[in-house]
Amino acid sequence: MSEHEDRQLVGAFPYVPQQKRAQQKRNSLLESGRELFIKNGYEPTTAKEIATHAGVAIGTFYRYFSDKRQLLLSLLQNQLDKMLPPEPKWVMANPERFLASILESHFKQLEQIGLHQVLPELIIRDPELAEVLIQSRKNWHARILTGLQQAKEKGLTWPDLELEMVAWSILVILENIPKKEKESGLKTDCVELAKIICRMVFPPKGMTP
Amino acid sequence: MSEHEDRQLVGAFPYVPQQKRAQQKRNSLLESGRELFIKNGYEPTTAKEIATHAGVAIGTFYRYFSDKRQLLLSLLQNQLDKMLPPEPKWVMANPERFLASILESHFKQLEQIGLHQVLPELIIRDPELAEVLIQSRKNWHARILTGLQQAKEKGLTWPDLELEMVAWSILVILENIPKKEKESGLKTDCVELAKIICRMVFPPKGMTP
Amino acid sequence: MSEHEDRQLVGAFPYVPQQKRAQQKRNSLLESGRELFIKNGYEPTTAKEIATHAGVAIGTFYRYFSDKRQLLLSLLQNQLDKMLPPEPKWVMANPERFLASILESHFKQLEQIGLHQVLPELIIRDPELAEVLIQSRKNWHARILTGLQQAKEKGLTWPDLELEMVAWSILVILENIPKKEKESGLKTDCVELAKIICRMVFPPKGMTP
Amino acid sequence: MSEHEDRQLVGAFPYVPQQKRAQQKRNSLLESGRELFIKNGYEPTTAKEIATHAGVAIGTFYRYFSDKRQLLLSLLQNQLDKMLPPEPKWVMANPERFLASILESHFKQLEQIGLHQVLPELIIRDPELAEVLIQSRKNWHARILTGLQQAKEKGLTWPDLELEMVAWSILVILENIPKKEKESGLKTDCVELAKIICRMVFPPKGMTP
DNA sequence: TATGAATGAGGATTCATTCAT
DNA sequence: TATGAATGAATCCTCATTCAT
Numbered sequence: 001m002s003e004h005e006d007r008q009l010v011g012a013f014p015y016v017p018q019q020k021r022a023q024q025k026r027n028s029l030l031e032s033g034r035e036l037f038i039k040n041g042y043e044p045t046t047a048k049e050i051a052t053h054a055g056v057a058i059g060t061f062y063r064y065f066s067d068k069r070q071l072l073l074s075l076l077q078n079q080l081d082k083m084l085p086p087e088p089k090w091v092m093a094n095p096e097r098f099l100a101s102i103l104e105s106h107f108k109q110l111e112q113i114g115l116h117q118v119l120p121e122l123i124i125r126d127p128e129l130a131e132v133l134i135q136s137r138k139n140w141h142a143r144i145l146t147g148l149q150q151a152k153e154k155g156l157t158w159p160d161l162e163l164e165m166v167a168w169s170i171l172v173i174l175e176n177i178p179k180k181e182k183e184s185g186l187k188t189d190c191v192e193l194a195k196i197i198c199r200m201v202f203p204p205k206g207m208t209p
Numbered sequence: 210m211s212e213h214e215d216r217q218l219v220g221a222f223p224y225v226p227q228q229k230r231a232q233q234k235r236n237s238l239l240e241s242g243r244e245l246f247i248k249n250g251y252e253p254t255t256a257k258e259i260a261t262h263a264g265v266a267i268g269t270f271y272r273y274f275s276d277k278r279q280l281l282l283s284l285l286q287n288q289l290d291k292m293l294p295p296e297p298k299w300v301m302a303n304p305e306r307f308l309a310s311i312l313e314s315h316f317k318q319l320e321q322i323g324l325h326q327v328l329p330e331l332i333i334r335d336p337e338l339a340e341v342l343i344q345s346r347k348n349w350h351a352r353i354l355t356g357l358q359q360a361k362e363k364g365l366t367w368p369d370l371e372l373e374m375v376a377w378s379i380l381v382i383l384e385n386i387p388k389k390e391k392e393s394g395l396k397t398d399c400v401e402l403a404k405i406i407c408r409m410v411f412p413p414k415g416m417t418p
Numbered sequence: 419m420s421e422h423e424d425r426q427l428v429g430a431f432p433y434v435p436q437q438k439r440a441q442q443k444r445n446s447l448l449e450s451g452r453e454l455f456i457k458n459g460y461e462p463t464t465a466k467e468i469a470t471h472a473g474v475a476i477g478t479f480y481r482y483f484s485d486k487r488q489l490l491l492s493l494l495q496n497q498l499d500k501m502l503p504p505e506p507k508w509v510m511a512n513p514e515r516f517l518a519s520i521l522e523s524h525f526k527q528l529e530q531i532g533l534h535q536v537l538p539e540l541i542i543r544d545p546e547l548a549e550v551l552i553q554s555r556k557n558w559h560a561r562i563l564t565g566l567q568q569a570k571e572k573g574l575t576w577p578d579l580e581l582e583m584v585a586w587s588i589l590v591i592l593e594n595i596p597k598k599e600k601e602s603g604l605k606t607d608c609v610e611l612a613k614i615i616c617r618m619v620f621p622p623k624g625m626t627p
Numbered sequence: 628m629s630e631h632e633d634r635q636l637v638g639a640f641p642y643v644p645q646q647k648r649a650q651q652k653r654n655s656l657l658e659s660g661r662e663l664f665i666k667n668g669y670e671p672t673t674a675k676e677i678a679t680h681a682g683v684a685i686g687t688f689y690r691y692f693s694d695k696r697q698l699l700l701s702l703l704q705n706q707l708d709k710m711l712p713p714e715p716k717w718v719m720a721n722p723e724r725f726l727a728s729i730l731e732s733h734f735k736q737l738e739q740i741g742l743h744q745v746l747p748e749l750i751i752r753d754p755e756l757a758e759v760l761i762q763s764r765k766n767w768h769a770r771i772l773t774g775l776q777q778a779k780e781k782g783l784t785w786p787d788l789e790l791e792m793v794a795w796s797i798l799v800i801l802e803n804i805p806k807k808e809k810e811s812g813l814k815t816d817c818v819e820l821a822k823i824i825c826r827m828v829f830p831p832k833g834m835t836p
Numbered sequence: 837t838a839t840g841a842a843t844g845a846g847g848a849t850t851c852a853t854t855c856a857t
Numbered sequence: 858t859a860t861g862a863a864t865g866a867a868t869c870c871t872c873a874t875t876c877a878t
Contacts, residue, residue, distance in 0.1 A: 022858080039333075040333065041333040041334050043252040043253075043330075044252075044334060046851060046852080047851080047852065047853085048851075057860045058860085059853095059855085059858095059859060060858085062854080067852075117329070117332075118333075121250065121329065121333075124248075124249060124250040124326065124327075124330075125249065125250050158408070162398075162401045162404075162405065165398070165405060168389060169378075169402075169405060172381055172382055172385045172389075173381055180377060180381075183346075188374075192371045193378075195371075196374060196378060199367070199408050199409050200406075200409055203413065230841080231840090231841065231842095234841085255867085255868065255869085256868080256869070257867095257868075265842075265843090267843085267844070267870085268842065268844065269843075270870095271870065271871075276870085439857095439862085440861090440863095443862085443863090457751075458751060458752065461748070465847080474864090475863060475865055476848090476849085476864085476865070477850085477864055478863055480848090481862070485848075485849085486848090535751065538744070538747035542744060542745075543671060580819045580822075583815075583819055583820060583823060587800050587823060590799055590800055591796050591799055591800070598799075601761055601764075606792075610789045610792055611792060614792060614793055614827050617826050621831065622830065649837085673872060675872075675873085683839090684838060684840055685839085685840065686838060686840065687837085687838055687839075689873090689874070689875080695873080
């Protein structure tokens with residue numbers, strides 16, 4: 001039943017089609033929504049636009065989604081799934097490798113990050129959605145935190161490390177890289193970035209902490 | 210002529226009233242706009258709402274602002290002015306003190322930060338406005354960068370410090386603190402934060418770099 | 419494909435419906451517009467009024483017309499087509515018969531003349547529209563002129579006839595008859611009118627020019 | 628009391644100032660109204676515009692005129708006065724001279740004709756005003772008619788002349804000359820025009836009617 | 837008198853949503 | 858199922874008019 005894999009969990013959807021043809025139509029709407037939300041923002045994008053872009057009639061839009069918001073939620077559902085961490089194990093020997101993996105998995109999801117641009121607009125208006133997003137961030141945060149804790153327990157980090165705050169700092173930096181790249185137009189040098197972050201966490205090699 | 214002091218410069222707008230009474234009304238509209246934008250977001254806030262909240266008729270709104278966007282720009286004009294840096298001198302002896310001053314000046318502007326919540330919504334739709342905001346960020350960034358450069362020239366920092374990226378990291382962290390506080394409900398411990406940041410920049414005291 | 423016959427060409431408007439039902443609705447709007455424009459004038463007539471009069475919602479109005487002006491243009495498009503001349507051949511033997519035909523075809527278009535009442539209001543504000551109307555008049559003028567020329571070449575007219583100006587005079591007289599009838603409430607005596615006009619053009623029967 | 632000469636007769640005016648200064652202000656408003664009505668039409672011209680153009684505040688506008696319509700009426704009152712006929716006596720010996728005088732007096736009032744452009748817009752909406760204008764036309768018509776009658780009584784015209792209709796035709800031609808000149812950009816040749824008109828009225832010289 | 841700030845009714849237009857075909 | 862016509866609430870904005878200064 002692999003067709004049901006991404007069945008939506010948020011809200012009660014009017015209809016998740018069983019037939020392949022219909023599935024395609026639904027996906028086409030999702031994809032159109034994603035593109036238009038990213039390009040024009042959430043509010044300014046109309047249901048009609050999405051339908052037209054997807055090559056279906058407006059009535060069809062409302063067959064698959066109760067409204068614009070629900071399409072967005074489905075989209076996020078999909079994306080948040082993709083955001084699930086690729087086993088973020090903090091490898092003690094070479095912490096920078098850990099960061100590399102996080103950065104890698106993060107940047108490979110550039111499209112999904114596109115949606116991130118849209119979210120701030122929504123968080124204010126949609127507390128339910130905000131909650132979902134905050135949870136997602138908390139997961140990220142927790143994963144980073146866990147890694148740090150393990151490293152700390154092994155005596156690898158600064159002994160007085162404020163785990164919470166460092167984890168948060170790392171999270172914030174990672175989150176904002178796409179924005180930085182977009183504004184500057186330059187690709188970020190991951191090695192340098194990892195070095196910087198590691199200095200927050202680990203004392204210099206030659207120094208006994 | 211103190212009445213003219215904060216005359217607005219944003220746009221070529223119809224009217225900035227000369228009379229005290231009218232000035233008050235205009236400010237009242239600005240303040241109402243700020244509150245509602247922060248509370249409900251930009252798009253969902255209507256001109257009528259702002260007028261009603263300010264206790265004036267809708268016509269009065271349009272007397273002072275060509276539209277909602279103009280009001281927002283005026284608001285930002287005010288706020289961005291307030292963001293001008295309070296003598297951002299990087300005091301070599303005690304770098305954490307420098308951070309303290311930045312953090313301090315930053316947190317004292319909590320209201321302005323409120324507006325920041327609104328901005329992402331706008332950046333997609335309003336490239337002109339986006340430009341203004343990006344400029345403002347660049348100023349912040351430049352100021353932090355300058356401080357770091359001076360410190361580096363004095364041999365105080367890690368010798369291989371990637372100035373640009375460190376400055377950007379610091380900026381991002383500072384920018385996101387209000388959001389963090391809002392989400393977690395906790396006040397940030399500035400001392401800890403300063404310590405973390407300093408580790409990105411300076412080698413440990415006892416260590417000759 | 420008779421459904422496509424009277425597809426509108428004015429402007430690039432959203433939608434000319436393919437379905438019969440919708441066509442009817444569109445025509446109903448056109449007719450309502452015509453009536454209200456004639457009765458109340460162009461400016462004072464609102465889109466809402468037209469929609470209500472046509473028995474549809476305001477949204478439906480904007481489905482078929484981008485705005486009031488567009489509706490008017492469509493209306494004129496229809497009417498100007500109807501104004502195309504019914505073979506305006508100047509029959510040499512009996513010039514008054516020629517006039518009769520013009521007058522006849524002119525008076526049979528009383529509804530279209532209704533719209534003429536509306537036009538002066540628009541010409542000032544809408545140069546594009548004014549151009550269309552002036553062209554239409556020029557056509558009329560040209561047709562009258564051609565007839566006169568033929569008559570002149572055959573030696574039927576006053577030899578020193580100022581063709582241009584006579585044609586213009588006839589045009590003006592014809593154009594204003596509806597107004598005259600409206601103001602006086604009396605039907606115009608076409609025979610008398612024809613006689614008067616013919617005296618401008620032709621020397622008396624018994625007189626060799 | 629020559630200052631009172633053009634005291635308004637239409638409606639009850641809020642205020643006709645006695646003082647010279649105020650009179651100037653009032654005239655300035657009238658003149659501004661005239662210019663703007665002619666340039667932009669009646670409806671689209673706002674009271675504010677008129678006031679600004681006249682260099683006074685909007686409140687002042689309403690001191691002198693109850694509203695836009697009343698300003699227009701005052702304007703027409705002035706103009707209609709100017710339209711009073713310069714003793715239109717039909718000189719039997721040379722009828723073309725008569726026409727010359729009419730045409731002359733008519734073309735000397737080109738500015739007033741400017742207002743004529745505005746009237747059609749109003750007639751539909753303002754029956755009271757329409758009445759005034761129709762009366763004015765009737766006066767013109769009556770004057771032309773009288774001249775023709777005298778000529779007819781003297782046996783100068785076609786014996787079967789339809790006085791009413793000829794008078795009307797002449798009126799219509801005269802009325803439309805400014806429009807013609809505006810559209811074609813050419814000055815009308817009065818002599819030719821007079822010739823044409825005379826042929827409607829008088830039999831050829833050599834011919835005993 | 838003159839000013840111009842304030843008012844708010846009213847017109848234009850959009851778009852989410854429904855429903856008959 | 859798919860369509861797209863129809864709806865009308867909601868928003869934007871203007872402008873005639875009033876009234877406190």
